[in-house]
Amino acid sequence: MSQFDNLESYPPFFRPNHGFDSNEHSCKTSVHLDSDSDCLPVIDFLCMNPENLSEACRDWGMFRLINHGVPLNLLNQLHDHAKKLFSLSFESKQDLFSSSSPLSYFWGTPALTPSGDALQKVSSTQDHNWLEGLNVSLTQISQFKYEDPLLESFRSLLEEYGRQQCRVATTLFSTMAEDLKLCSTKFKSYLSPPTGTLRVYRYFRCMDSDRRWGIDVHTDSSVISILHQDEVQGLQVFKDDQWLDVKSIPNTLIVNLGDMAQAMSDDKYLSAKHRVKVNREKERISIGYFVFPVEDAVIECSKYKPFTYADFRTEVQKDLKTVGAKIGLQKFKVTQE
Ligand SMILES: O=C(O)CCC(=O)C(=O)O
Numbered sequence: 001m002s003q004f005d006n007l008e009s010y011p012p013f014f015r016p017n018h019g020f021d022s023n024e025h026s027c028k029t030s031v032h033l034d035s036d037s038d039c040l041p042v043i044d045f046l047c048m049n050p051e052n053l054s055e056a057c058r059d060w061g062m063f064r065l066i067n068h069g070v071p072l073n074l075l076n077q078l079h080d081h082a083k084k085l086f087s088l089s090f091e092s093k094q095d096l097f098s099s100s101s102p103l104s105y106f107w108g109t110p111a112l113t114p115s116g117d118a119l120q121k122v123s124s125t126q127d128h129n130w131l132e133g134l135n136v137s138l139t140q141i142s143q144f145k146y147e148d149p150l151l152e153s154f155r156s157l158l159e160e161y162g163r164q165q166c167r168v169a170t171t172l173f174s175t176m177a178e179d180l181k182l183c184s185t186k187f188k189s190y191l192s193p194p195t196g197t198l199r200v201y202r203y204f205r206c207m208d209s210d211r212r213w214g215i216d217v218h219t220d221s222s223v224i225s226i227l228h229q230d231e232v233q234g235l236q237v238f239k240d241d242q243w244l245d246v247k248s249i250p251n252t253l254i255v256n257l258g259d260m261a262q263a264m265s266d267d268k269y270l271s272a273k274h275r276v277k278v279n280r281e282k283e284r285i286s287i288g289y290f291v292f293p294v295e296d297a298v299i300e301c302s303k304y305k306p307f308t309y310a311d312f313r314t315e316v317q318k319d320l321k322t323v324g325a326k327i328g329l330q331k332f333k334v335t336q337e
């Protein structure tokens, strides 16, 4: 077990001798995996072609962004800091990132309450996702200072990264809004920069890669999510009845549209179904940025009953607690009673 040299940094549940790392394999439901090609559409942020962007949003709901202007140095530093912080002992992470701090620590599920605590107190091992993470409210971290130098430099890197991602998301959304012919009131309320949130994830190594997920299949609730992944591959997108690996290509970002974008486009755009595989040998770090509509802005379109993002979030949280899964947009369709 020499490859597990940092075991004390794992929550006890994920340590190999816990009993859930068996090498027995059970077959996952049949999946067609195309592992060496990545035909994700590529959008050049510097010379954006609105038709290409529109097509990517309609056909995929996910694309790769190049020439995004986020400094490479910032990305590298963020990943280095994240690695250092995640390698602290599990107990220190719990102490350092309490739910009263603007960086809150969670593990085992990416589903959180609005205040950043893990939502499901999952009892079955089947439900655990093989990850831990830090949830970052960008408005809160900009009003905070840490005394610890490592934490303070991480905080200021996150703040800068949040600014960069806000720039990228706002520019992309203005091109999308033109494509969708959204009026200026809708444009302003449908994407709200102060709702911007970051998630820094570490996916654990897992010997039982046939049965466990980094994050199991889902769509994001956001308008736009922007992801930066390290060199370890794991993300997959569902397209034309197939799961496709999303390649790790240095200095590119992965943009995916969430449920709010699908609703405000009246189903013209797709909220991409995606998931994250676990890796047997390597840990994986990714950083996601998520931006939402103004909480109480009414989203109006022909395919869904008028609803606000706050209504949507309440339903999602309720379903996760009661049914154990997100039902999402389906609940707001006009055809449903
Ligand atoms: O880490 C990743 O690659 C994806 C994360 C994700 O899908 C999410 O946070 O919703």
Ligand SMILES: [Fe+2]
Binding pocket: 218, 219, 220, 274
């Ligand atoms: Fe996601």
